[in-house]
Amino acid sequence: MPTLRIALAQDNPTVGDLKGNAAQIRSSARRAFDAGADLLVTGELSLCGYPVEDLALRHTFIQQCKEDLLRLAADLEAEGLGPLPVTVGYLDADGPLGEVDHPTEGSRGIRNALALVHEGKVVFRYYKHHLPNYGVFDEDRYFVAGHNLDLARIGGVDIAFTICEDMWQQGVPFEAARQAGAGLVVSSNASPYERGKADERSRLLQRRAASTECPIAYLNVVGGQDELVFDGDSRIVDTEGGLVANGSRFAEDLVVADLDLKEAGEFGDLANLSAGTPMSVTRHDLSDAPRADKGALPPVELRPTLSPHQEVWEALRTGLADYVRKNGFKSVLFGLSGGIDSAVTAVLAADALGAEQVWSVAMPSQFSSQHSLDDAADLAERTGINHTVEPVQPIVDAVLSQLALSGLALENLQARTRGVLLMAMSNQHGHLVLAPGNKSEYAVGYSTLYGDSVGGFAPIKDVPKTLIFELAKWRNEHAERNGETAPIPENIISKPPSAELRPDQKDSDSLPDYDVLDRILDLYVDGDVGRADLVERGYDPDLVERVTGLVDGAEYKRRQTAPGTKISAKSFGRDRRLPITNRFRG
């Protein structure tokens, strides 16, 4: 059996940053080459970043992608790395992208493409076959599917190349790879993190390896990009699904492993093997002979798995760190109230950016308790983040001397005055403001629009309140296990949550207990379980009516976006229709 040394570049690209991403690929290629690799795999759309969204519809951007792919191939060759075959993910298009009569974007022939570059040239361009169009994915909007599978013969082994969703769907292209007698299938991914996805991914790889009858080299990118976070977790599995080597979670890595692979058969049976599938197969011969012996690699050390809480923490930390960096900020600012949400936000920020880049401010009103101020100061002391106090009461009083306000209007006023102070400090000093709201609050509208929801990034917006408490406890225990000071004062974790916007206010005045609320939200929002089914599962009908009514109807929710009437085909009405980056200069 021929042996091949496969390298996976678990890099962290930035959407739109063609030059920076190309530099990453060249750096990984250098290290893979020096390690004696016979093939380097990079991520899905590694040259332009993922998710590329509406940049995919700008013809100047696609043109630049195509040109930069050729430049990258030439650069690799010029640097002496030409002998190493490297996959590069990029945007392609069949022809010039002109105006179309009726803008069925698919008809413009834009492709989610993988090129294999070798000796300064592009050997082939594979176009992703399965285009996901659910959840966070919108690929039917941008791309048309490819229907040809490319195999490259490298060191006497036929290697098939696929992109992300291609592996998640049964049938072709993996079935075509099996019929073509592939000795290895490469899967290049930008697969967003979800809780529990590592296990799902691992099981899927086992199944696909078994059904395809060959090992799989699965490469996933890493890092935060806008809302998404990629967890790495690249894996090389053998035909039985056994883990040969893997990449770190939430950190860049270069995975290198030697694989004994099935020797390629004769050419010439292409017509037969593609029969019965809607996919043709093209073979490319790079090197027919087994490669020379390179000696054995040091034994591969498998990367450790993470506990469930550590995994979530690392996802949140990575998402925050990369959002700040990729958007050109260095430091963050937020209100530190002494409550659990801003406490967890503070520790996440310190872990992500270093305490010296974290600026917190307590902004007490007349209803703020002394223990809240003390707890906030205690946390700042423990973590070393910057901390100041700016009372809002004088500003609140200035508004009240002008307008007669009561009830909710008065509560919201305090939160909004804090928003004004945060944005003023942000404008003056250049910090990115963080919004410390959690998923439970946002779901039921228990937050103040333009108040505590102010900010450019909401690190824990997708974390239910009960999980916030668990993460706080886990982070403290994690510190203690490492002989460090627990960052979060115990009182912040144990006291009942309160917005402190009126005397003796508690969250429980307005909301059910968070453990009940979060269970209902999980079922109703994430689980698509309707009202009648919730009652059938034993939840109190009044409670179900109240919670689902809050979710559906919260006035704040309705006001949280400012839609307006569209009068042209393209408008600024939907975020993704905005040019999303200034990093591309096409």
Added chain:
Amino acid sequence: MPTLRIALAQDNPTVGDLKGNAAQIRSSARRAFDAGADLLVTGELSLCGYPVEDLALRHTFIQQCKEDLLRLAADLEAEGLGPLPVTVGYLDADGPLGEVDHPTEGSRGIRNALALVHEGKVVFRYYKHHLPNYGVFDEDRYFVAGHNLDLARIGGVDIAFTICEDMWQQGVPFEAARQAGAGLVVSSNASPYERGKADERSRLLQRRAASTECPIAYLNVVGGQDELVFDGDSRIVDTEGGLVANGSRFAEDLVVADLDLKEAGEFGDLANLSAGTPMSVTRHDLSDAPRADKGALPPVELRPTLSPHQEVWEALRTGLADYVRKNGFKSVLFGLSGGIDSAVTAVLAADALGAEQVWSVAMPSQFSSQHSLDDAADLAERTGINHTVEPVQPIVDAVLSQLALSGLALENLQARTRGVLLMAMSNQHGHLVLAPGNKSEYAVGYSTLYGDSVGGFAPIKDVPKTLIFELAKWRNEHAERNGETAPIPENIISKPPSAELRPDQKDSDSLPDYDVLDRILDLYVDGDVGRADLVERGYDPDLVERVTGLVDGAEYKRRQTAPGTKISAKSFGRDRRLPITNRFRG
């Protein structure tokens, strides 16, 4: 030739309001029946509203749609309207919608459906064939395509039924209708308004009627729904494309016309006619004999066309009016600065809701000019809207006594203090806040996040500044033509635009002249013309660099959303993943 009396119900449904929409359909059916109609056509998804977005993924909602369709059929029968065949748009699904392993939503078999109900029963269920997935459309995300065309024989004429995009694409199903010998094709639409779309639609109808060799009854809904506005403009055209009857623009209407139509041929050639197309055809026999003579209708009076400016004005007015009503508000509130944007917003609001429901407030800072205050008061006087003055300087001073601010931070502080006052008044009195920003400003980030961008609805967010001026002039002239007072003081139109956030500030200090800016924005944002191409078209390279840099990189833009790290498959990260209405109780 048999004569049929065709009625089109140009109604204004609300997304999620199944009961209200069913009542609309019953009311239109009553009027059509009383007018002697042989067929009533209602809009695309007339029972559940359009765009239904993520409600389409809730199985309880689809179940309710299916049940309410049957109830509607029974109600029509019970009311004595059973003999009138009525099309009803609704959501269908092939079977129970359970959890799916891998959430390719298409695999759940959800359908954008049209049912023909007659005599208390559903005659057939047609599933939309062409699913648009570009621009404002996301139908590949929600629906699977149908591949069967239904023909109903009514009064001896074979009528084919299609939905919206089905007409915009060449080939089937219109080609299948031609081959099947249809005497009439019905096209049921929810087709959003764009500038110039009426002409495009008219030309398309001519082409399709000619190629299909029969008349077309085209029904479009009317009214605002979230960001979209539907303009009505229903049309019945003969085989030559001549306009037989039409519906109003931007107003509910019932179009009734008598058509002489081709007599249906024999059944039995279904196998042949569907050959060569990927679509089967099913025929349903409601009434083979020509219907009894009903006497002639009074001559049809064609609805007038609108001038380009009136058309845009009506679109903006309709979008605003329906957003307010459909979200349960009665009144609106906004800052009236004395500038052109808030002036146009004020007049639009008065036209949409009546002056007594419109609340405007001038909020001068130390940099506000007396002429601005005078102009605002003058406009309020002319239009009869409510108007008060609330100075912000004391609140600004209270902040400044606490924080040392300068430059942009100081400018933004004034705008944000106004946002606080508006939201406080909104909370206290229940008005919906309007954000009066225009498209040019938003595109280049020339607005203050949480300041003048505060609001639940931005009526003119898609209107370039130059068009704002044109609309202001048109509205004044329109008033004068009708012998009314011009609502907008001439000085508001003629003075140079200024944000008045520092001494002697002018927009032209920061931005190119709006006529140049708007031309570049149109090319760069809407036209996908890149930097190099703009320079080639004769625009100054520095200007191109500056404007496109503002569009791509405006710091405000980057901060205008607060994304956060997603850690679950569904989250609140994308608006459309939110339950969008409290009007559905499934």
